[in-house]
Amino acid sequence: GENVEQHPSTLSVQEGDSAVIKCTYSDSASNYFPWYKQELGKRPQLIIDIRSNVGEKKDQRIAVTLNKTAKHFSLHITETQPEDSAVYFCAASWETSYDKVIFGPGTSLSVIP
Amino acid sequence: EAQVTQNPRYLITVTGKKLTVTCSQNMNHEYMSWYRQDPGLGLRQIYYSMNVEVTDKGDVPEGYKVSRKEKRNFPLILESPSPNQTSLYFCASSFFGTGRLGYTFGSGTRLTVV
Numbered sequence: 001g002e003n004v005e006q007h008p009s010t011l012s013v014q015e016g017d018s019a020v021i022k023c024t025y026s027d028s029a030s031n032y033f034p035w036y037k038q039e040l041g042k043r044p045q046l047i048i049d050i051r052s053n054v055g056e057k058k059d060q061r062i063a064v065t066l067n068k069t070a071k072h073f074s075l076h077i078t079e080t081q082p083e084d085s086a087v088y089f090c091a092a093s094w095e096t097s098y099d100k101v102i103f104g105p106g107t108s109l110s111v112i113p
Numbered sequence: 114e115a116q117v118t119q120n121p122r123y124l125i126t127v128t129g130k131k132l133t134v135t136c137s138q139n140m141n142h143e144y145m146s147w148y149r150q151d152p153g154l155g156l157r158q159i160y161y162s163m164n165v166e167v168t169d170k171g172d173v174p175e176g177y178k179v180s181r182k183e184k185r186n187f188p189l190i191l192e193s194p195s196p197n198q199t200s201l202y203f204c205a206s207s208f209f210g211t212g213r214l215g216y217t218f219g220s221g222t223r224l225t226v227v
Contacts, residue, residue: 044218
C-alpha cells in the first residue's frame with residue numbers, strides 16, 4: 001500500500017545551523033505534500049506545503065523541495081532557533097482521491113542554544 | 114475563531130466500558146478524520162468522512178466506530194475499549210480535498226485504558 005518514509009527520526013542541531021528532513025513516498029500519483037509541526041503537548045499545525053507542479057517553495061526560514069522523478073521531498077530550515085524544536089511530520093496525498101493523507105513517522109528536531 | 118474542538122482532553126477508563134470522544138468544527142469543512150498517534154508510529158488514520166453520512170475506514174479501524182449525522186460533528190466511539198487503544202487521538206478537518214489547504218487539528222484526547 002501507500003507509504004511515506006521519513007529520515008532522520010531524530011535530529012539535533014546547534015542554534016543558527018540548518019536542518020534538513022527528507023521524505024520518500026511510494027505512490028507516484030501523489031501530488032500534494034504538506035509538512036506539519038507538532039510542539040510538545042500540542043496539536044500538529046501545517047507549516048508549509050507543496051504541489052507536484054512546483055519544484056520548490058519558500059516561506060521565510062523554511063523551504064520545501066520536491067523531486068517527482070525520485071519521489072522524494074525535503075524540508076529545509078535555515079538559521080534554526082530554539083522555538084523550531086518540535087516533531088515534524090511530512091505527508092502525501094492525492095488531489096484526485098480525496099480520502100487519505102499518509103503521514104511519515106515524524107522527525108524530532110532539537111535546536112541546542 | 115475557526116477551530117476543531119475535541120472533548121475530553123484526558124480520559125482514563127476501564128477495559129470494556131464504552132466511550133465516545135466528540136469532535137466538532139466550525140469551519141463548514143466537508144472532510145473530517147480521526148488519527149491516533151503512538152510513539153515511533155506517527156499519525157495513523159482510523160476513520161474519515163467526506164461528508165454527512167459518508168464514512169470510510171482508514172488504516173487502523175479495528176475497535177472503533179464513527180458517525181457523521183451532521184456536517185460539524187464527527188464522534189469517535191469505542192464500543193469495548195482495550196489497553197492497546199491507549200493512545201493520543203486527534204480529530205482533523207479540511208475542505209473537500211483532504212488537505213489541499215491543509216488539515217486543522219483538534220487539541221487531542223489522551224486516552225488511557227486500564
